[in-house]
Structures are given as structure tokens and as C-alpha cells.
Amino acid sequence: MQLTEAQKSKVEDLLNQMTLEEKIGQMNLESPSIVGGFEVPFEELIEMMTDGRISQEEFQRIMSEATRDFHEDDIRAGRVGSMMVDDPRKNNELQKIAIEESRLGIPLIIGFDVIHGFRSVYPIAIAEAGTFDEELFERTAHMAAKEARAHGINWTFAPMIDVARDARWGRVSEGPGEDTYLGTCFAKAKVRGLQNQTENSQEYVAACLKHYVAYGACESGRDYNTTNMSMSQLHNVYLPTFKAAVEEGAATVMASFNDLNGVPCTVNPYTLRTVLKGLYKFPGFVVSDANGIKECVVHGIAEDDADAGEQAINAGLDMDMGTNIYKDHLANLAESGKVTMDTINDAVRRILSVKVWLGLFENPYVPEEIMQQYEEDRLPGEHVSITLEAAQKSIVLLKNDDQILPLSRSQKISLVGELAGNAEEVCGAWAMSWKRENCVSILAGLKNAGADVNYFPCGGPEGNINEEEISKATEDCDVIVAVVGELISMSGEASSKANIELPGKQREMLKRLVASRKPVVTVLMNGRPLALDWEAENLPVIVESWHLGIQMGTAVASVLFGDVNPSGKLSSSFPSVSGQCPIYYNHPSTGRPGSKSKFTSRYLDAPFDALYPFGYGLSYTTFAYDDMKVTEGNDELQVTVDVTNTGAVAGTETVQLYMQDVTGSIVRPVKELKGFIKLELKVGEIKKAMFTLKKQDMGFYDNDSNYLLEDGLFRIYVGGNSRECLCEEIRITF
Ligand code: BGC
Secondary structure, three states, X not given: OOOOHHHHHHHHHHHXXXXXXXXXXXXXXXXXXXXXXXXEEHHHHHHHHHOOOOOHHHHHHXXXXXXXXXXXXXXXXXXXXXXXXXXXXXXXXXXXHHHHHOOOOOOOEEEEOXXXXXXXXXXOHHHHHOOOOHHHHHHHHHHHHHHHHHOOOOEEOOOEOOOOOOOOOHHHHHOOOOOHHXXXXXXXXXXXXXXXXXXXXXXXXXXXXXXXXXXXXXXXXXXXXXXXXXXXXXXXXXXXXXXXXXXXXXXEEEEOOOEEOOEEHHHOHHHHHHHHHHHOXXXXXXXXXXXXXXXXXXXXXXXXXXXXXXXXXXXXXXXXXXXXXXXXXXXXXXXXXXXXXXXXXXXXHHHHHHHHHOOOOOOOOOOHHHHHHOOOXXXXXXXXHHHHHHHHHHOEEEEEHHHOOOOOOOOEEEEEOHHHHOHHHOOOOOOOOOOHHHOOOHHHHHHHOOOEEEEEOOOOOOOOOOHHHHHHHHHOOOEEEEEEEOOHHHOXXXXXXXXXXXXXXXXXXXXXXXXXXXXXXXXXXXXXOOOOHHHHHHOOEEEEOOOOOOOHHHXXXXXXXOOOOOOOOOOOOEOOOHHHOOOOOOOEOOOOOOOOOOOOOOOOOOOOOOOEOOOOOEOOOOEEEEEEEEEEOOOEEEEEEEEEEOOOOOEEEEEEEEEEEOOOOOOOEOOEEEEEEEEEEOOOOEEEEEEEEEHHHHOEEOOOOOEEOOOEEEEEEEEOOOOOEEEEEEEEOO
16 A cells, blocks of 8 residues: 555645544444344344354345444544445445535545455355465455445455464464465465555455454464464464565554453554554554454453553554444543554554545445446356356365266266255355355256256254165265265354364264265365364265355366366365364474374374375376476575376366475474465476575574574475475575
8 A cells, every 4th residue: 555645645634634533533433233123233243143143144134124323423523434334325325424524524434344255255265275376366356346345345354364273263264274375475465456456446445454463373273262472483473474465555454352472462562563563664554353442351451441442542553443442532541641642643644544545535436337236136247257266276175086086977966965955055154245046056056067966955064864865865876975064154253163073963974875885975065174084084085165155066066077177275284183273284393203103292092193284185187296406596496396297187286385494593394385386287298397485585583573594404395285295405505
């Protein structure tokens, strides 16, 4: 986000004219209350939906039936600078009040959670990250921005870029997985897709990086829980996604709920002032997470609301989401000198800068013709194609014994599992604006693809299994396709789990199906890595298809029939059993690496390593790696490897580059991803993957937050996943 001189003067000009009340108004994100049947703040209603207390359909019904109390007088008086609304006509009305009836005519910045699509919902982030496709990350984000903007939303609470290594945490679904480098590529591409090119400001929105910071490190995978870590870990693992996205120009940041080393991130001067605004020179504004300021009282860091507000603003938190604490207490705090006018001016300057940069003064309203485009049920064709492409590329083939896949259309399929027939379950957590008519279930996808298919629900993530249906399903068919996994309400916010095996009686259902001796193709539909020890041992085929969005059924059918050769890789390691969590490939070396012998870093009752590691994913073809070379230049290493398609069909391989700093002044990870290249290879074709690894990127932060480049031995790895790699050693002097 960069402002021209004229834009900067506009900000200063406004700031000079503002009263204290108007300034505080800009710092207030006010949610409408939902009235009529339900009397709750808007965020709470969203929370009720995300934690499963009400279904997505009920949410949509309440939203359409209920009136929302929009505090229009407050907007008129300049006491509200921001709102959360998703209705374009209402947004136009509210903007009109702000622009035409408030004294200074400052438009509202209107936020909403557009996390993995708006009307055109694409795969959840943990799935999309597995495409390792930066151009796709950007395209899907741009599509979401365009649709959001068409609904009057000019600010999205995305991308979620929390590195997350514990699959028990429900919010692993929302982010790009366990790896910092992949997360960084994802973060930058999302910022570009959401907010670049403001010259056509009807197609772009302001991004909001969240949740700043280390929210994904919550202890024991329990949402909102405490985080505690060394400075080295904070700067090496959790901050880089944010640093990179700020450098890419992200306009806003959301402070996370968790405390970090004892200080809630809402009131944390180190993370907000020292790092974000100081070290990273972030020019935009920081908003709290919903009710975050008030929760500081419950955290036990603030005595009351006023104290929480004082700590938050002084720590560098510019906008209050949903608590009215700034609105109610900031004027007194300023009068008593506990908060200076400079601090308030700095916050307001940042907020106004984002509004000016976004072009809201010139283009505040959604034009009628754009609104009408989305009032029909049909989505733009090119958006449907993007959601399909993203869904197809996100599918990860985990196991395919005896090449049971791809299926042929002449095979008679018994399709099993309640999830297979349920179009409401395809979109995943944090999708709120889809329409059922646009969603394709796996059953519909198979039928549309011309499959000879009979459907037997048999059981699902919640309920019992229906023995009679299972018997029928196994009788008259050539192959069973069993769709098992999680409901969308089982991942996402407030959806942590201690046991991440298949929920309900789905494993029993699979046991019955396998006992029939018919080939069983298992399709997983889930929002987190699952513990699959029994499944990996006993099922011949496992396809990880996550929650893929509106085109899920079409995408799954195209992979099952081999119209598309799967190319997705895992962005997060899968454990064998839940007790291995957190499990991630890039853990620090230990003095006794896990092995078969007893006194090593291992478990007595479970494997020490992942069942399926980061970066893993099969194809209908096979790839061979050889002739790896590492050559040293002045500032970089050149790493090359030959990759050959050794199978019988064309395929796409994600070639991954890792390194290990063998000896450091603090212990370094056993491997770290440093690059990836996607190669499309015809049958028998050989291509050279060529990487440039900058020496500058081979360092790390120590516990005093200094970035160090230390001479010594490095191992460079190249392979098709984080476990199976070729390796070369090189000694480097920086
Ligand atoms: C979530 C955020 C979200 C916000 C606004 C919070 O509960 O943690 O991710 O953006 O609500 O809906």
C-alpha cells in the first residue's frame, strides 16, 4: 500500500478538520445487532454458525429475515468508521449516509470474512496450499475480491496466514499448513490477488493479515489457548508469513486472541509496535479480533474495559472490532493524558490512509449493474472454472494399490457415505455466502460424469451406521467408493479436537465394506489432517479431497475417472495417531533422532514420524529423480535435478527443494523447504528442475532476534516430498 503525495495530503487535510469524537469514530468497527427472533451482535451470530450451534442455512435464513440495527445515527454523527455487512444494497445505503450526511463525508470501510471465496467458494486454504501454485493462489483471491466488492465489501479478513503444526486445532483448515516458506508464498500471492491494481478499484479489496501472531501455536491445539515460545522460533517460524505479506503491501492486520509469552497480542507492544510498525514499517492499520479488547480483562491483563482500551491503543492497536471500548473510553483516556493525541492521530492517519488508497472516496458505491449480476443464482462461468481448477489441483492421492484408480465408466459403483450426497458439506468452514444451487456433491459429480452409480448413505461423521444399507452396497457392484470424513462444523474456529481419527462410526463402516472383498476407494472430505493408521494399513486406495468448495463433486469425479491426473501434495503432515500431534517435518534436530532402538526420540506405542509427510502426494504416473547437482556462485547456489516421467500417463510433479544447516549456533530444523517448481511431464519425458537458492535466505534468527548467516556444512535436498529426497552436501562461507 503506497500513497501518492496528493493522497497523503488528503489524509492530513481530513485529520486536521476532525474532532476527537470523529477520530474515535474512525477507530470503531461497529457491528449491526441482529434483531427479530435473535438479539445478538453480528459476530456472535457468525460464531454460532462456525461452531455449529446453527447451520449455515439457518444463518442465511436469519440474515435474510432479521432486520439489522445499523446504528444509522452513529454513522451520521461520524461515530462509526467501519462495519461488517454483506448486503450490497444495504452497504450502498450506509455509505450514502456516511458520505452525504456525516460532517466530513468519510466513507465506511466495510469488512467481511471472505476467506476461501465468496459466492464462488474454492478449496479451504490447507487444501489449496497443497497445489503449490502461486499463480492459482492469486487468481482465486482476485476472484473472491471481485465478488466481495460487488457486494459492497471493500475489506476482507483474509488471508489467514497462521503457520499451524497441530492438527487438533480446528483452524488448521483456514491456513496454508505447517510450512513457513509455503505459507510465505501463499501469503504474498493472496495479498496480490486481493488488493493489487487499485486503478480498477471496483475489483479489489484491502487484505487483512491474520491472526497476528503465533495463534497457530496454541498449546495442545486448543483454540484461543496460550502460546509460549523463544524469540528464535517466533521470528523463524511464525512471523515470516506476516513480514512477507507486509512487504507485499498488505493494508491491514488483525491482532490474534492468544497471549504470546504472557502478553495478549491485542495489547502486545512488542509484536505491534516494535516488530510490525517498527521493524517491518507497516503503514496500514491493525484491528482487534472480534471482542479482543474486552477479552483482555478475562485474560487477567487488564482490570476493566478502560484499562484494556488504554493498553490496546498504546500497544498499537488502531481499530476496535465490536466492543465499543474505544468509543466509550478513549475520550476520557485522552483527557486524562493516559493516551496522547499523537497516538490517536497515528491510528486515525493509518485508517484514513487505507480508505484513501482503496479509492473509497471516488468509488464508494456498488453500481446497480454489478449488483444485478449476482442477484441471479448463476455464477459467472469463468468463476466456476476457477473453483473447479483449484479443486482438481488440490486433491491429494495418498494411496493407490494395484492401480485401482482411475476407474472406468463401465464399472458399476456403489457410492457410500452420508457426506457423498450432501451438497451443503462441500464448502468448508468460513464460507458463508454460497448458494446451495451452485454446490455439487460427490454423488451429483459422479452422475454428471456419466458414472453407473447407486447411492447408499450408510452412515456419516455423526451418526450410527446402517447395516442393511451396507449389505446392499456391497452386493451388486464392481467397486465401492466410500466418502468419509468430517462435517464442515468439525473444523474451523472453535472446533479443536483431542481425537482426530475419523469421527463417528465411519471406521467400522469401512471395516464392513472391506470385509466384502470388493475394492474400496476411500475419498476423504475433511478440514484437518486425520489420524489414519488403520485406514492406511487396510484400505487399498485413499484420496484426500478436503472441503473443495462448490465444484467438489465435479473435481472428485474427474480424478476418480482419470480425466484429471491428481497432482496435489500435502501442506500438512498426517499422523498415524492423534497423540503424535503436533507433528511436522521441519522439527529441530534432537540428540537422539527417532529410530528402532529404545533410547531415541520415539514412542513405545506409535511411530515417531508422520504417516504421510509434508509435500507427499502420488500421481497416476511415477517420477524418477536423478543427476542432482549443486554449484556455488557468489551470492547463490544453483541446484539442478533431472525428473523423468517413468509411468504410462502424463502428469504434473511438484519438485521440492529443502536444506539443512547441519551445525548452527542454535539447533536448526532437520529440513526446511526453500523452493518448489511444478513440472508437467509427458510419458517418458525428462525435464531439468533448476533452482536458485540465495545465500541470504540460508540464515536464521537467533534468540536476540538477529538474523545470522553462519558458515559451515549444509545439506541440500531435492525430491517429490519432504521425506524421499536426493541429497548433496556443501560447505559454505558467507
Ligand atoms: C475470528 C476472525 C474473524 C472475526 C470476524 C473472529 O472470531 O477469529 O478470524 O475474522 O471473528 O468475523
